[in-house]
Amino acid sequence: MIGILGGMGPQAGVDLASKIISQTRAEKDQDHIPLLLVGDPLVPDRTAFLFGRTDINPALAMAKSVKMLIASGAKCIGIACNTAHSPPIFDVFERSVKEAYPDANVLHLIQETVRGIQAQFPLAGKIGILATQGSYEFRLYDNPLSEAGFSPLRPTNTELLTDAIFNPKVGIKACSAPPTSEARSWIISCIDNLIDQGAEAIILGCTELPLAVPESSHRGVSLIDPGLMLARALIEACAPDRLLP
Amino acid sequence: MIGILGGMGPQAGVDLASKIISQTRAEKDQDHIPLLLVGDPLVPDRTAFLFGRTDINPALAMAKSVKMLIASGAKCIGIACNTAHSPPIFDVFERSVKEAYPDANVLHLIQETVRGIQAQFPLAGKIGILATQGSYEFRLYDNPLSEAGFSPLRPTNTELLTDAIFNPKVGIKACSAPPTSEARSWIISCIDNLIDQGAEAIILGCTELPLAVPESSHRGVSLIDPGLMLARALIEACAPDRLLP
Incomplete structure (x- = not known):
């Protein structure tokens, strides 16, 4: 199962899910890859944190949602937000996830x-x-x-x-x-x-x-x-034979 | 949190999520409603079951995914598939979910x-x-x-x-x-x-x-x-003040 952390913004997470579906070789529903999308719009604004307008690092809310995805069976995870990959956020997020799940596979x-x-x-x-x-x-x-x-x-x-x-x-x-x-x-x-x-x-x-x-x-x-690139990378990581050329 | 059972077909679940977002009154990410979408394309084909081409009632796979949504915090649930609401499927599905969660709120x-x-x-x-x-x-x-x-x-x-x-x-x-x-x-x-x-x-x-x-x-x-009707009903059930006119 592919996990998606969305909500940042909401439509971007949905857009990543849609791209995974459209990049999958499938003739019927059952050929698609199981998918779990959590849209947590309450993650604090990433840009506001990076510029010190809030002290709350969004990394913690992100890690909480990704742990839930992993606990629910997601084998590889994508995050539908560019800014969230800035080192002050992503590094803290990744440390928190790896503490709980050392083998977590979060694509970058x-x-x-x-x-x-x-x-x-x-x-x-x-x-x-x-x-x-x-x-x-x-x-x-x-x-x-x-x-x-x-x-x-x-x-x-x-x-x-x-x-x-x-x-x-x-x-x-x-x-x-x-x-x-x-x-x-x-x-x-x-x-x-x-x-x-x-x-x-x-x-x-x-x-x-x-x-x-x-x-x-x-x-x-x-x-x-980048969403299209990530969609294709997620399919390649989970079910490479289903990736459309 | 709104829960969506998707995957039937895959793009329809994503489309319901997208409609919930676009029908929500919001100026920034944090105004949106948390959302959890499970796309389980392995649910057997609903039409095939209804016509006896398979004995496997898709209700059981559907109930399993919806229980996962509820366990993860979803307060009201929508199912993005019309055919799945046929009584031979929906009645069995609903009984299974209500056994585990008597207060489950699955909109129809x-x-x-x-x-x-x-x-x-x-x-x-x-x-x-x-x-x-x-x-x-x-x-x-x-x-x-x-x-x-x-x-x-x-x-x-x-x-x-x-x-x-x-x-x-x-x-x-x-x-x-x-x-x-x-x-x-x-x-x-x-x-x-x-x-x-x-x-x-x-x-x-x-x-x-x-x-x-x-x-x-x-x-x-x-x-x-019907997806637009369901999207609006889900917002009304979860956060009525955020429903766009």
């Missing part, structure tokens, strides 16, 4: 994404990153991309991105089914900004972003959905 | 849908039903609609509907993200058939159908999505 969204980029774009130089301020601050994608030999790029208009995700009226966390045209147009502006800087591929590095920009390329430049 | 997809139709279309006469052969055979919607004073209608070309759902190459259970144009066109033919017979509203009475026909009306006739 960021590492799986960079691994996927290496496989798909081995010759690329500049890789654009769209992410939350917390992810930028803690170089969530910058460091692993640099280590893999790529040059990470950021848009110069990141304030638009923050608004597209968090605006309480039209942001994706408030309106996700469907996202608003404002949120989408702000993200597209940031994508254009990265392409103008020479990005050869662009990571939609917050799980909300692919909800508003589901297409796989823009102006001929590939848009990389 | 069909009853919630008919209740919603009474509220929305109190003066309607003929209500069209699109469903699996198992649901038709056991008069899943026919009986409660008749009891509520409506005249239930079926399309005369139901074989197209069976193919749209179950065809192993282009049916929705095989291809759901996105569904194929063949599956959609077969369903639309059945909808046209019902409208030609005088249907004043039409129930998309298999959880796969709204995946291929997401619109809320066709030729001016309302298309009723």
Whole structure:
């Protein structure tokens, strides 16, 4: 059974579950992989913690839900939130889970994404990153991309991105089914900004972003959905013969 | 916490979770309702059991998963499958769950849908039903609609509907993200058939159908999505102040 920690935001966890289903080779219900999704929206905001606006590390609520997934039979786990993989959160989370379940198999969204980029774009130089301020601050994608030999790029208009995700009226966390045209147009502006800087591929590095920009390329430049990479990695870990090409 | 029994088919459970999120009044993640979704695709096919093609009542696998949801903290439960509410399955399922948890609160997809139709279309006469052969055979919607004073209608070309759902190459259970144009066109033919017979509203009475026909009306006739009715009933049962109008 695949376990998903969702709720961060809620629609992103559901989106990861949907991608696991659509990437599975199946002719009938019974060909699919059992799945358990916990959406715990009460996990404190990850970005707020990273910037010291709250002392409560979301790692503890995350670990509690993941232990429940493991206790209920989940063999490999994915977390549908980029920012939650920042070391100040993920390291504390992982320590807590491994104390209870030393063999826990929690895949790492960021590492799986960079691994996927290496496989798909081995010759690329500049890789654009769209992410939350917390992810930028803690170089969530910058460091692993640099280590893999790529040059990470950021848009110069990141304030638009923050608004597209968090605006309480039209942001994706408030309106996700469907996202608003404002949120989408702000993200597209940031994508254009990265392409103008020479990005050869662009990571939609917050799980909300692919909800508003589901297409796989823009102006001929590939848009990389880490959720899709994680979905495929989870199937590969649990039932490799059912992974669609 | 809301519990969802999914996996029947897999995308339908995810779709119910998504509708609960989109029908919740929320400005940020923390305003959403905690959610636990178990997708157990190994539940035997409901239609096959109803027609005696297998002796294994899917009720037992369903009850096992729902007990797990309750043990994990789910306070009200929805089942994302119409056919599973047929009495030969649902009655056995409910008995097993109530033995272990006498206070279990499992909402009934069909009853919630008919209740919603009474509220929305109190003066309607003929209500069209699109469903699996198992649901038709056991008069899943026919009986409660008749009891509520409506005249239930079926399309005369139901074989197209069976193919749209179950065809192993282009049916929705095989291809759901996105569904194929063949599956959609077969369903639309059945909808046209019902409208030609005088249907004043039409129930998309298999959880796969709204995946291929997401619109809320066709030729001016309302298309009723039982999943949306159930999503709203679950929010009303758990956190009524968060239900969007």
